[in-house]
Amino acid sequence: MVSKPTGILFVCHGNICRSPMAEFCMKDLVSKADCAQRFMIASAATSTEEIFHGIGNPVYPPAVRELSRHGISCKGKRAVHLCRDDYAKYDLIIGMDHNNLRNMRRILGDDPEGKISLLLDFTGSPQDIADPWYTGDFERTWDDILRGCTALLDELLRG
Ligand code: 4NP
Numbered sequence: 001m002v003s004k005p006t007g008i009l010f011v012c013h014g015n016i017c018r019s020p021m022a023e024f025c026m027k028d029l030v031s032k033a034d035c036a037q038r039f040m041i042a043s044a045a046t047s048t049e050e051i052f053h054g055i056g057n058p059v060y061p062p063a064v065r066e067l068s069r070h071g072i073s074c075k076g077k078r079a080v081h082l083c084r085d086d087y088a089k090y091d092l093i094i095g096m097d098h099n100n101l102r103n104m105r106r107i108l109g110d111d112p113e114g115k116i117s118l119l120l121d122f123t124g125s126p127q128d129i130a131d132p133w134y135t136g137d138f139e140r141t142w143d144d145i146l147r148g149c150t151a152l153l154d155e156l157l158r159g
Contacts, residue, residue: 005040006156007090010119011100015045015079016060017132018096018141022119024067024074025142026149033153043077044086046103050079066138082107087115094119094152097128119148122155 008026012019023043030036050057056079059067067074086093087108093115095101104116120126129148132141 005038006092007040008042008092008094008152009082009086009090010041010043010094010096011046011082011104012043012096013045013047013100013103013131014050014060014133015043015081016050016057017063017138018129018145019043019045020059020074020077021063021067021141022094022096022145022149023077024072025070025145026153028070028072029149029153033157035157039156040090042080042090044080044082046082046100046107048081051081056080060133062132062136062138063141066142070142084108087111091115092117092152097131119152120144122151123147124151 010019010022020043023041026041027036030039059074059077064074082104084107093104093108095104095118097118101116101118105111108116118126119129129141129144132138
């Protein structure tokens, strides 16, 4: 029997820095672990600041460069807005900071199935991932995202 892939949606404010970095980091990890077919991975924004007339901006160039330093491409990714239907579509909906969490709950409503969390909740040191749009420190963001995604995949593979 082929079971339905686990849907993972990463969420941040603009969907041009942290959540696309998490999306493509996680896609890279599952591909290297030879289990990409078990997951459906995407990312979305709580704001519409990077979406104009329905067309999202591409990933912010410093985030593209940080991913490419790790051999990862995010070609073609454009910002999309989180919508209420995403709650049913995904199994895990993962924000980067408490501000994201507040906005995710506003858009998605209640979380009766316990799908909503923060990425670093999966690690031994749950905390916010600082927004590199303001800090300019994309390397630090990458380190946090890699730590979070590695812990998340470990948990998912342990089942
Ligand atoms: P992100 O970073 O939420 O990690 O994608 C930001 C991107 C854009 C803006 C803020 C944060 N903005 O204000 O446009």
